[in-house]
Structures are given as structure tokens and as C-alpha cells.
Amino acid sequence: MKILSNWIREYVPGITASDRVLADDLTLRGIAVEGVFDLGAHGSVFEMDITTNRVDAMNHYGIAREAATIYGLELKPLKASLPTARPGARAFSVLIEEPKLCGRFTARVLRDVKIAPSSGVVAERFRLLEQKPIYNAVDASNYVLLGMGQPTHAFDLDKIEGGIVVRRARKGEKLRTLDGVERVLDADDLVVADEKKPLGIAGVMGGWDTMIAPETKNVLVEAAWFDPATVRRSSKRHLLHTDASHRFERGTDFNAPPVASALVSRIILEAGDKKENEAGAFIDGELVDVVIPEAIARTANRGAISFIMGEVRRMLGPTEDAEGITSAAAEGILTGLGCGLATNGPEQWSVTLPSWRLDLEREIDLVEEIARVYGYNRFRNTLPAFKGTVVELPWAEKEAAVRRTLLALGWNEAVLSSFCGAEDAARFAREPRSAVAIGNPLSEEAGMLRPSLLPGVLDMLALNISRDVEGAALFEMGTVFSGGPERVDERPSVAIGATGSAFVKDEVGFYDLKGAVEKLLDKFAARSVYFDRFPAASGLMPAWLHPGRGARAVLDGATMGWFGQLHPAEAERRKLKQTVWIGELWLDRLYKQALRQPVVEELSRYQPVRRDFSVTLPDGVLYAKVAAALEGLAIPELRSFESKEVLRDPKGKLVPAGHYSLLLRVVFQSHERTLREEEVQGWSQQVIAALEAEGGKLRG
Secondary structure, eight states: OEEEHHHHHHHOTTOOSOHHHHHHHHHHTTOEEEEEEEOGGGOEEEEEEOOTTOGGGSSHHHHHHHHHHHHTOOOOOOOOOOOOOBTTOOOOOEEESOTTTEEEEEEEEEESOOOOOOOHHHHHHHHHTTOOOOOHHHHHHHHHHHHHOOOEEEEEGGGOOSSEEEEEOOTTOEEEBTTSOEEEOOTTOEEEEOSSSEEEETTTEEBSTTOOOTTOOOEEEEEEEEOHHHHHHHHHHTTOOOHHHHHHTTOOOTTOHHHHHHHHHHHHHHSSOHHHHHHHOEEBSOOEEEEOHHHHHTTTTOOOEEEEHHHHHHHHOOBSSTTOSOHHHHHHHHHHTTOEEEEEETTEEEEEOOTTOTTOOSHHHHHHHHHHHHOGGGBOSOOOOOOSOOOOOTTHHHHHHHHHHHHHTTOEEOOOOSEEOHHHHHHHOSSTTOOEEOSSOSOGGGOEEOSOSHHHHHHHHHHHHHTTOSEEEEEEEEEEEEEOSSOEEEEEEEEEEEEESTTSSSOOOHHHHHHHHHHHHHTBOOSOEEEEOOOGGGSOSOTTEEEEEEEEEEETTEEEEEEEEEOHHHHHHTTOOSOEEEEEEOHHHHTTSOBOOOOOOOOOSSOOEEEEEEEEEETTOOHHHHHHHHHTTOOTTEEEEEEEEEEOOTTSSSSOTTEEEEEEEEEEOOSSSOOOHHHHHHHHHHHHHHHHHTTOEEOO
């Protein structure tokens, strides 16, 4: 945004600082000037970067108000005097059918105007700001927008049929906007219409049929206040981002429309040959100003805020100036910004908020304004006082254990968006129809609060693949959301995803994923841990998981999550051409378990005894059942057991059909003595009996 320094000085004549110093002082107060360009006798042009919450400063008068407050100078009021309206005219009809969406609408009729190119100060400032002039009536609206920030619009009155009606568009209704594009309106669009047709999309852009043209003789000047969310939705829906919509969707000044209407009208009346205008152009009737009381209550007449000077000193701390921020300085800053102050007691006020600062809501906002205008650079470099204690969250240690484990296993942590699209939300939600929609989303792809971390991890893996990364192993720990409009539940979760040669080997596989999950679950004390899956036809497997290459993790009988290969259909939908392995554990359930406490055990000085058992088992017997059976023997000297080899033979020659061969290595060891052969034989028989109880048979 470009701002003329001379225009600012016109509003604040007492500024003695140079343009460079003025730019620096504004920047230090958060009104960023990114560049200063000398215009010679015309002063300078400032290249500004105004944050989205400061719509009041997106114009010359708003920045002049900031300058006046910084230097403690008087801000000239906006002059909006007009000739007396011609008496006897019938009031122009304005009807607001949607009072929640349009809080104020003003209309003023100007007759016998002369449409011509702009001249004088308007043309000169347009040239300096590199604005394209059109006609005086149109330029007047743009000039006032640059000057005070209130969007207005001028209609050709003779093309309006009847009065003005502010209503919702009728579904399928069409409007050709000023850019020449015919648009099909949506029923959620708010339009300014006459009694027969729409004239413009409210707060966004006017219509072609009622635009100002050289032959225009009579003009209707409109200035209004529209609901920010409604304007934003229409702007996004029609892909129309205009100077007007940029301001309306951020919340304009509710009290500005009458002043803006008068300023625009005065420029139009004064345009062209003065004598000719004095003879012909006139205001036909008084200003029509329709105001919705409920809209005033939530904008211009918001409740006052209690403000205590002691809070300023407590929160902001000492300044470089020994005197600090005095009551007089605080009063000067707040009144300069437009606040009204009523004394409640010593150094206590009831503060009335200005209508143009909808971003001010609480006492802390006023404290921040005082600090900002006073100058952050004038505070001492000290830490704020803190008398409390840092309280660690109950699950902090468990969260740290999960993170440490995954990092130690070679996974890289990612921090991803908390939003996702509706299709991802439906596919990855833990419970059906539990995803939560956002009221005013940034885009369709980010319209839902994420019910799972998996969509974000998959997007990041896809990004790595598109950048020719040979392998990636990522995890994210974060919050997932579920519920409905009345209540939203937040739960912790962890998702992992890997593809390619992530661990310096040929390819990531199922057991890389399963090993990571086992290591995580092993950090928690539990009576039983096992993995299983359901038949594909059961409908119990997650839709995103390959039905034959996935598993469920179960801890003490409770499902902790799922992991495995991404379903081919989902991979195709995401255009992933290589195998991707993903999984998610529900930490809200896992955190209910206590962390396993490490136990230090002295190494035995006695020799271990190893025995290998080769046994055939039915396909339905999982290794988890074998492990549980051996643990159930409760032999103190049974130190460990592990699977060394698994063999299957579809032809049934080496291993009977429907069976598999398991080579099991068992280690016996005592801390107290050397084991005797008869002891080992007895324990080996118990191991064989346990295997036979599960349907096993020793191989010859």
C-alpha cells in the first residue's frame, strides 16, 4: 500500500519530523514502512505493510492518527460539509432484508452532475500514487477509500428501478460485475439490488449495468457496513479480491459511512467547471441512513473496559526513562487512538472503545497499545517477574519417551497442519462421522480439523517423493479432533510413515514398521501385547489400510492403533506410485499405561545353555501365542527365546500344507550355579509340551 507523506501532514499539520524519521517512528510502532521514495516538492511516498488486524490504518487518515498519537499532536477532523439539500424531495427508499449481514446503509441522491475526468488535488494524488483515474464520480469513491478507508460506490441513478433492497441473492440469479464478467450468484451471496435486479455483490464489486458513464446525469452515492464473514465468503466464492472486500472482510468503521458519503458527494459536486456545477448540480433530499441497532451494539457501542494503570506497570516492567509510563502518558495515548476515558478512581478508568478498532476487546489489548505507541525500544531488557512454578503436564514424561524412542530408531519428526480436507477427514477418522468442520476455513483443502495425523504425514511423504528423496521415515506427535458443533474433543496421537530406502537398506518393509511399534509399546508396562488383523470381508479394517498387509496393535486387550501398507486405492488417489507404510497409535489410550521402569540386573558369571527346537505349527497359531505359552511356564532360568527361522512350503513337500516350520532358540542361564544336564532336559520337555499344547509337532 502506498501512502503520501504530504497527505498525512495535511491531517496533522504540526509534524516537524522529516519523512525518514516519520517512517522510522511509524515502523517502530508496528505501522511498518518498508520503503521511502522521494517525490521532491510533493514529499515522499511510503511503501507500507499493514497487518490484517489493523484495517483502520489501511488509509491516510488512519496513519495520520497514529502519527498524531506518537507526537502528541492534534488530528484535524475530516471535513464533510455539503451544500443544503434541495427541500421537498421524497426520501429515497432503502430496505435491508438481511439485518444480520448489513448493519448500516446510507444513500444520497445527486442530480445534474457533470461526469468528466478528475482534476485538481484528486488527479494529482492519483498520479503520485500511480492510481488509474476513470471518471470524477468513480475517482471520488476511490479517493475517499485512500483517504479514510471507507469503501463507497456510485450508481447511475437513472438505471435503478425503484428503491434499494439489500438481500440475499436468489439461487441462479446472474450479475455482470464491473470487470465485465457475468457471474452466477449463490443463495449465500449478499447483494445490493433494486426492486427488480441485483446491482452489485455487497462489499465486493458493483454491477456493470448501473456503472457511471459519460452520459450519467444523476448519481446515487452508497456507503454501508457489511458483515465481514459474508463479504469474505462471497469474495472467495467468486474469486474477486477488491480493495473494498479487503477492508470490509476485516471490519470497517461502523460510524464512517455518513462521513464517507459526504466526502464523496462533495468531490462529485465540485468536479468540472465550478460555475456550471453551481448552476446545475444539487443534492436531492436528505441523507438516507438506515441503521440496525443490534449491529451498533456489537461494533460502535461495545461495552466499556475497566483499565488500571497498575496493570500497565506490572505487565510492561521498567522503562529506560526513570519516570516510566505515567498516567498522563497513558491517557494521552488512549485518547489519541480514539478511546474515551471516564475516571473510576485513582489511576483507574472506564475506557470506551473507538468504532474503528474492532481488534480491541480486553484490558490487555489496551496495555499492548500503550506499549506499542510508547515504543518497545524504550523498555529495559529485563525478564518479567514470575512468582509461580512451572507445572509439568501429567503425560509429559510418557510423551518424551515416545519421541525419544522414535528418534533413536531413525525416524524424523515432522510438524504439520492441524487442518485437512473433508475427504481425508471422512476416510481417516477414528469413528465414523466424527470429524469437525471449521466455520470459516482458509480453503476447501483445509476445511476440517484433522481427526487423524495420517493425512498430513502422507502429504509430507508425497512431497519428499516428488523431490526425488530416495527414502523418508517420518513421525508426528500432535492433537487430533473429534466431536460436533456443541463439543470438540482433543486427543493426543502419533503417526508414522515411511517409504523407499529410509533406513539405509533396500526398501522399508512391514517389519520395520512393526518393530517401531513394538519398541514404543515396550516402553509401557502391560500384562499382554499382541498383534492381529481381521479378514478383509469383515469391514473392521481401516479403509486406508491394505487388508492383507496390516495389523492391529493390542495392549492389555485394548486397541492402541493400526499400521501396515497404505491401501492401493488410497495410494492411487494420492498419486503415490511407490509402496508407503504408515501407522497411527492413539496416545490417549497408551498414556493410561504406566511407563516400564528399567531394572538393573547383574550379569551372570555362569555359562548360558542354548537349545534349538524345530517344530511345525498350524498356520492359525501366531507367534504371539507361542511366546505367551513359553512365558506362562514361569521358569526362572528361561532367560530368552527368539524365532530364528520360519519356513513355509505351498507345495507341502518340506512342510505339511496348512502348517509352517518354526526354528525356536531358547536360552537357559542361572545367576547362582552352573546348570546340570538333567535340569536343562526337564525344562526342554516343558518347552516341548507347551509347543505341543498349541498344536505343534517336533520335526525329526
